[in-house]
Amino acid sequence: MTPTLFTPDRPALVGRLRAAGCVFAEDEAELLIAAAGSAEALADLVDRRVAGLPLEHLLGWAEFCGLRVAVDPGVFVPRGRTALLVAAAAAVAGPAPAVLDLCCGSGAAALVLHGRLAPRWLAAADLDPAAVACARRNLDPLGVPVYEGDLFTPVPSRWRGRLDLVVANAPYVPSEAVAMLPPEARLYEAPVALDGGVDGLAVLRRVAAGAAEWLAPGGHLAVEVSAGQAAALCAVLADVGLTPTVVRDDELEATAVTARRPG
CATH class of the missing domain: 3.40.50.150 (Vaccinia Virus protein VP39)
Incomplete structure (x- = not known):
């Protein structure tokens, strides 16, 4: 994986996500960082996640039964259950x-x-x-x-x-x-x-x-x-x-x- 060209403030990012009710804030933070190509892109992703958009819609995929499944905005996100x-x-x-x-x-x-x-x-x-x-x-x-x-x-x-x-x-x-x-x-x-x-x-x-x-x-x-x-x-x-x-x-x-x- 190509390393990111910016250094995000992980503790601050995790804190924002946790305050917004994200149970797996640490994991979500890493996924959002990996999906962002810049500090500006990361800020936009985090803002939208904190506003309530599903993580999977922001990433464009969901993990299901060990596979990465593309998920478009508005489409039902496959549940783990x-x-x-x-x-x-x-x-x-x-x-x-x-x-x-x-x-x-x-x-x-x-x-x-x-x-x-x-x-x-x-x-x-x-x-x-x-x-x-x-x-x-x-x-x-x-x-x-x-x-x-x-x-x-x-x-x-x-x-x-x-x-x-x-x-x-x-x-x-x-x-x-x-x-x-x-x-x-x-x-x-x-x-x-x-x-x-x-x-x-x-x-x-x-x-x-x-x-x-x-x-x-x-x-x-x-x-x-x-x-x-x-x-x-x-x-x-x-x-x-x-x-x-x-x-x-x-x-x-x-x-x-x-x-x-x-x-």
């Missing part, structure tokens, strides 16, 4: 699966699954044009298509009933709770990526109904949800003919649900 969703999906995928990543955001899940699964077909889809553009930047080099549209709507119809795995990190925050999210999410990420309707399950109900048609017999759906919503979601999945299993990781404070279409 979603590593459980990816792991749960990979565990049920089977050999050389046909995989669809719905509500893909930056395409982070598809990017990781591409390396873990060696799928025979892999695609991603999202409703938000900004997310689609970002996901294409991450996935185009791998030859993974990214479709723009509502859930399964833009996916080629030839895959209806033939998918082995559908992964969806769909929005599941109840509408009334969106206002209580951290400002980084509430103010700087697209509402469509956060708001899951009255009980948080509005989009996931539609994902479940679609998966029942698009999965091959024996195929699996894998989604992320809160711990308190898992039982209600399992009932939704059972109602559309899928067999659900809840996966929990207390260390990540994460809950995922996989659901199999009977063979």
